[in-house]
Amino acid sequence: MAEAQAAKKQPPRPPIESGCPDGFQYMHPLMIKNYGNWKYHDRPRPGVLHHVAHSGDEIWTVRVGTQRQLGPYEINLLCDIIDKYGEGYVRFTIRSNMEIMVSSWEKVEPLIQALNDAGYPVGGTGNSVTMISHTQGWLHCDIPGTDASGVVKALMDELYEEFIHEDMPNRVHITTSCCQINCGGQGDIAINIQHTKPPKINHDLVANVCERPSVVARCPVAAIRPAMVNGKPSLEVDEKKCICCGACFPPCPPMQINDPEHSKLAIWVGGKNSNARSKPMFHKLVAAGIPNNPPRWPEVATIVKKILRVYKRDAKDWERVGDWVERIGWPRFFELTELPFTKFHIDNWRGSRNSLNASTHIRF
């Protein structure tokens, strides 16, 4: 019987290891034709890019904000619009904006109108606040301290006007991350979880679930050691040493780091990926201890908007947040944003003395 069933079962299908698909098969024909031969671009209005090729060909790109997580309804709704008002070609930016390419300027306004009529904002180009890049959060991640889609939705509601207009000194990239691994990446403003209490260990489960030596090795400050607890092999954390980073939680889920009360949010500013003007920069801590307050995280929104207001008022054209702070100095940043400066802003990690002021360069 069992044999008969096994015989009936189809042999498993071996995968075709085709790897990354060729982009050319889905590319707008003008992009294929002028590949590597573009001459210049400009932005006729917020949300629209206009590229001109050496051949004289022109292409317009309409950039659309989406909710990133799309279902069949949204996909068909947007594709219907792209088929009717565009030319059937679309791409996505690194920040989950859709870009719809068309070969004539006449098509741009009707396309924007149709997108807006369907409830989708056009913008995110040039010196705007573009879509916030986000991670998985409570929707799907196994270690999140907060949600991602919710924080982004709440903030983009607040920053809608900044998305559809271009009136910042330079582009603003905001990122969010639901744990301290910071999958959201560097941002002009980054909103990240910051745990404030050591992991709570369920000693009954450790021996079965966790590979103890690799958990010990994962801790950046060597705060974890093997121990017998209630007669069972488990792990122990030196809570004085522990920096509450949560690095032990992914390899050992019984070391719960997330806490509804004590997992807070922190805001970092001045991250920059581009090499333009200054070299790339990491973002730096400016505020912490912010409550993780779903569904709309109002305390986060207040601080982010405050920083953006000051940046908009005080920065020069083309200065990214990081460039601006380098020019005005951190004391002025804290003065202008009225954020408290604390001992936690002073780094004590390896190499930290490089971040101290070793000069008499002081602004008054």
Added chain:
Amino acid sequence: MAQDKPKNPEKHSTFIPKEKKSTKPFHDTPMLDQLESGPWPSFVTGLKRLAHNNNMMVDLMGQLEHSYKTRLGYWKGGTVSVFGYGGGIIPRFSEVAEMFPESKEFHTLRVQPPAGNHYTTNMLRQLSKSWEKYGSGLIAFHGQTGNIMFIGTTTENTQHFFDEINEYGFDLGGAGPCVRTAMSCVGSARCEQSNCNEQKIHRTLVNNFIDDMHRPALPYKFKFKVSGCPNDCMNSIQRSDFAVIGTWRDDMQVDQKEVKAFIKSKGRKYVIDNVISRCPTNALSLSDDDTLNVDNRNCVRCMHCINVMTKALAPGKDKGVSILIGGKRTLKIGDTFGTVIVPFMKLETDEDYEKIKEIASNTIDFWAENGLEHERCGEMIERIGLVNFLEGIGIEVDPHMISSPRTSSYARMDDWDQEAEKWRQRKQQAAG
């Protein structure tokens, strides 16, 4: 305006179908409901539309609301894979399955998008249709590593879905200690600032390590990212182990007529304040007759002036790439940028592409052998020192790799003469 009543509510991001096809009653979601208002398209409304169609999404919304209420996540990992592969699926099992049984398995498939994230509407619809058949219907375009994330299905259906999309040209990305899905910017396809063929570099590199992607056996993750110019739209210096960035080594192209036109429209003060004085190496100066002079030997290819004066300035014609190795975020030693390993190389001929493949495989091989468990390539370099790494991958030292020579005298330098001689010989060889 975004808040106005939609003209056609049936075709709007706020649309909720009247007919409910899912059999399970909805959970109360008072917190999530608050994320339906406001001008930005709501993912919650999207989830609700899906929950009208399938019970899995009904319970998924229940669990998400539970997370919002208790401020905790309830997914745990596990092992799920498709036949023949060791990675590419993110398994998710619910820890609160007794309350939300229909979404007790909610796995994600990481699928590699076409290089440059180009799609036709037909292909988007096809992918969506396949996923509606075998999964929750919910797709994230894209995850932070660059994958299309097909979110939410059972163990059994991961195989069926993969089989279906694999037949029409899509393959899984990486998950676990392996080469991960790569990313490349739009580049040559639409950007005049591009200095390389991002599509080709992206696919050449990642598809060369397809075995290392599908069968995780490296110390930790390894990411390739390709940006066409130093604006680095793919964030490759901070976010990839192997960053390939387009650049040029001859003079930048200046169209003096367009320079004049730009000055005429913006004013001389604007140009001085926003272009000339913002060059990080003071490589620009404006002459009395409004022509622009570029000190190309001192231009560091930062892109700023080209970004501002898109019509007047462009990268040079002798294009190629720089390679930086070892970028990553905090875990575990703190953030590291990538370091210049190859200041410039041409990428035109087949031999050039063979060479970049070789640099990548030497890097991965050396790291696979010398990296500790869960140690990224950049962390290994920090631990063993750049010179040991360079020796391991067979690349000579070069002053472009540093921002300054050492300041500490604590080093042994007994074979200084031999090393200085090597440098002289390399110079001579290069001279011809």
